[in-house]
Amino acid sequence: MATTNHNYDKLGAGYLFPEIARRAKAYAEKYPGIVLQRLGIGDTTQPLAPSVVTALQDAAARLGKAATYTGYGDYEGEVFLREAIRDLYRERNVELGLDEIFASDGAKSDSSNIHAIFDADNVIAVQDPAYPVYVDTNVMAGRTESFNTVTGQYVA
Secondary structure (H helix, E strand, O other): OOOHHHHHHHHHOOOOHHHHHHHHHHHHHHHOOOOOOOOOOOOOOOOOHHHHHHHHHHHHHHHOOOOOOOOOOOOOOHHHHHHHHHHHHOOOOOOOOOOHHHOOOOOHHHHHHHHHOOOOOOOOOOOOOHHHHHHHHHHHHOOOEEEOOOOOOOOO
């Protein structure tokens, strides 16, 4: 019988961004004349630039035809992107080889996966406040005990 990872039950702190949204909403309701300036969670405020929309549409069209379909990109990131990064650094008198450039799918997944290379018995330290994924992924990996609601911290 399949079982679930019991460490997920320790995520008592909740995810930071919904908590911020709840508090902002409550504040706005309590003080309706106040205009909140939201600077916190990287939510977009403007539409994508036309060049980005065009690039996305072009890439999707290429993937929709057998002659131009590429499948998954290189593990290290698309070659054209790594070449562009190398060229940008070259303009600044920095020489890099393509094998020195890694374009990942994003910092959030990288941050959440890096702990996997360390044994679970290693001690971790995370600054406070911290981006939630730094703490949550270590909780889910079993590196903490329970969440202390009084202190707002996890027990080591």
